[in-house]
Amino acid sequence: MMKNINKTDPELLIEYNEKVVPLIVEKYNLTQKEALSAFWSSEIYEMMLDPKLVMWEFSILAIFDMWETERVTGDPRNSAYLRS
Numbered sequence: 001m002m003k004n005i006n007k008t009d010p011e012l013l014i015e016y017n018e019k020v021v022p023l024i025v026e027k028y029n030l031t032q033k034e035a036l037s038a039f040w041s042s043e044i045y046e047m048m049l050d051p052k053l054v055m056w057e058f059s060i061l062a063i064f065d066m067w068e069t070e071r072v073t074g075d076p077r078n079s080a081y082l083r084s
Helices: 010-028 032-040 043-049 060-073
Strands: none
Touching: 010 032, 010 043, 010 060, 032 060, 043 060
């Protein structure tokens, strides 16, 4: 199936929300609402909305790593997944 190059598939975003947010909740002891807010307000989430960046090619754990790297360093591009 070819991806729409004009927008990121909402179903993919829902899947990432459903799988990344619990990782944030577990590791950072945040509520579901706090974790969702932290994820949605991140630069990595903005990157996921840009279909040109094809972020759906990354695994759930890779996206979590990028989010966590952004949280720690201020820039998701410091993640090993984006540096290589």
